[in-house]
Amino acid sequence: MKILSLVLGCAVLASTISFAKSSDTIVDDVTGELVQLREDGRGDRVVGSPWATRSPILAVNGMAATSHPLATQVAIDILQDGGSAMDAAIAANAAIGLMEPTGNGIGGDLFAIVWDPKTQKLHGLNGSGRSAKGQSLAQLKAKIGDVSQIPNWGTAPVTVPGTVDAWFELHQKFGKLPMATNLSPAIRYANEGFPVTEVIAYYMDIYQKRYERLFKAGEIEEIENYQSTYLIDGKAPVHGQLFSNPDLAKTLEKIAKGGRDAFYKGDIAKTMDGYFKRIGGPLRYEDFAEHSSEWINPVSVNYRGYDVWELPPNGQGIAALQMLTVLENYDLKSMGHNSADYLHVMTEAKKLAFEDRARFYADPTYQNINLDYLLSEKYGKQRAQRIDMKKAANQLEHGDPKLIEGDTIYLTVADKDGMMVSLIQSNYRGMGTGLVADGLGFIFQNRGAQYSLTPGHPNVYAANKRPFHTIIPAFITKDNKPYMSFGLMGGAMQPQGHVQMVTNIVDFEMNVQQAGDAARFHHKGSTSPTWEGRMKDGGVLELESGVQANVVRALQKRGHKIHITSGPFGGYQAILKDLASGVYHGASEMRKDGQAQGY
Structure with missing residues (x-):
């Protein structure tokens, strides 16, 4: 009798690619052969490697791949409406900031690499924010006490959010549709709500418990804004539950109407400035107003x-x-x-x-x-x-x-003209600092936890400096x-x-x-x-x-x-x-x- 490793007809990609095998075999009553079972609970594929989950998606006119199905659909809709890959990437990113707050949002930073079919070259954008201009290393150390590294939570690791400015820089160079059109799907979902997916619900529950524990320990200065924005009846949303964020919808509406200046110089900037003054954070209006991305x-x-x-x-x-x-x-x-x-x-x-x-x-x-x-x-x-x-x-x-x-979060979009966008955006550690400015609907990033406190090190904290990313x-x-x-x-x-x-x-x-x-x-x-x-x-x-x-x-x-x-x-x-x-x-x-x- 032959002993078959049960792939049930699956063609293994290469002999060098393997998977765990069971030591148990059974006799197949039809073929009479000994079959070695995989015993991992997985189904079997007809073609391809047995451990692969699915086939690649194939298309000619456009493609989007994101970490949230609704955001992927948003990108495809924008492409089909005549938008470029960049329009679609921005629209998807705005949607994911709402739908996957455990990983990103407009309180964070953004980096992108873009293949431009017109110039036949790659372009890079650094959309990271800087530390507060008015806080020195000595002042930061006085704030956080005798510790060896900057805390991950609260106001200590806050840096200027760079995402919104990056959107507008990228759009100006590569966009076709109005920014209001690109932001409209996220605004609609924020107002009407969307069902929370399995992995995101899992992490939102973890972060509720973490933030509430940190607040009790005095490591987060304020928690009511987070609770009113991200909890439903005092609890993190569960898998399949509808979640909405009307505060974020209003913020995105202001950005759609007033452009990047609405965020960095207008009412939003003034609200952020007032919030950090109230809770003792270092960022001020000038930090937002003077922010810029870099090609x-x-x-x-x-x-x-x-x-x-x-x-x-x-x-x-x-x-x-x-x-x-x-x-x-x-x-x-x-x-x-x-x-x-x-x-x-x-x-x-x-x-x-x-x-x-x-x-x-x-x-x-x-x-x-x-x-x-x-x-x-x-x-x-x-x-x-x-x-x-x-x-x-x-x-x-x-x-x-x-x-x-x-x-x-990472996403990528390609369009019929050959533009391909590679975009990554983050709040750094999970949902970020835990801090939500009054009525704005997003959490600030904690990227500043990546500064060194060692004098003389290239990455040591300094005022108006971008952290390691x-x-x-x-x-x-x-x-x-x-x-x-x-x-x-x-x-x-x-x-x-x-x-x-x-x-x-x-x-x-x-x-x-x-x-x-x-x-x-x-x-x-x-x-x-x-x-x-x-x-x-x-x-x-x-x-x-x-x-x-x-x-x-x-x-x-x-x-x-x-x-x-x-x-x-x-x-x-x-x-x-x-x-x-x-x-x-x-x-x-x-x-x-x-x-x-x-x-």
Whole structure:
């Protein structure tokens, strides 16, 4: 008798891609063959890898992939109404700010990479806000007391929200429809309500409990505005319950009518100013009025014939590029996907890149980095030599000092003209600070928790300075043509996740959906960009349960501390453009609530 591993006719993508197997077999009464059951509760696919959740979405005229189905539909509606990919991205982002407040909103920041078919080039926008002009490092330390890092909650980590200004900068350059049209779906849903999805309801419940506990402990100055905005009869909305936010609708209506100045110089700015004066926060009207986004040039490395693009600091995108310059020195495909060798070298490359991240990445106004050297083949080879394939590193140093010269949402949209938008937006840690200005309907971000308190460090807090940012959009081009707009949200997971998506697509030839469905790793414990807690014990390698047990044991023998969990692996969306046919292939994260859709 043959022994069949039960994939029930599914064609496995490649022999190097595997899944956990049961040791139990049964006899198939029809074929008479021994069948090995997978026993994971999953159904079986007719084609494709057995662990893939679904096929990629295919379309020609337009595509959108977001973490919320209603936001994806909003983007498609805008495209079908004659809007550009940018119009659709802004409309979807405004809707997600309402529908997924656990990850983003207009109280946060935004970064984007855009392929413009007219200029045939990529454009980058840094839409991050700055710290209060009127608060020095000494004043901040006096406020927070004798602690080693800035708290995540309350007024201490608040920075100016950059999202609204970024919308208008992007729209001015790439939009077709009026901004009022782009914001109208979010305004309608905010007034009429929408059903809360499963994952978002789960996190809204967590944050209610967290904020109320922090308020009692005195770590959040005011909680009534949050409660009146986000709770229903004193409780977080549950899965399937209708939720509305009429205060946010009014705020968006003012922005739709008065433009970005309504937010940064008008009634909204005055309300924010008055709120922070009342509760003792540092931001003032002048901080909002003087805010501006910055157009920047994306940077890239070539990885096995594909140009992978990220934005330069104050974000962490170049950590992904650093990892790729190290990994190009290894034959990942021959190692096998999620094999012990593959996971080991990926983890060690991450550790190396994150030591540089902790030492060198900061607001470029305050810290210049020699990116050409940092991302060079020579430096990548030099760092790769630090990797011992038989042993996990417990402690590493950052690279050559020549480098010094002086819970988030991701969405992507493509249109019939070839514009592709890679956009990421966040409040930083989950729902943000917990602070909601009077009657405005959104929570302020806590991005300022990422400043260092160490004098002399490039990322040390200073007045009117942009903090280190984790949120990073990404893009891949091939032969100077747009190939893939993608991102993978989730704090320090993002560079690690970007690299996993690139290697899944390039090295293991997965399709765009399989690349996101495959089991991931997340290493934590590297030195932080706040310079708090240097890595001395090698950290922890977190894995999903799809990794084989023999691989886990092999990694443990090399000295990796392993934790099997389901939490920190981020959320992925992508649109890949077939270079021959022009067909868009869309994918969305199965670990979230969203979907990809095209027409």
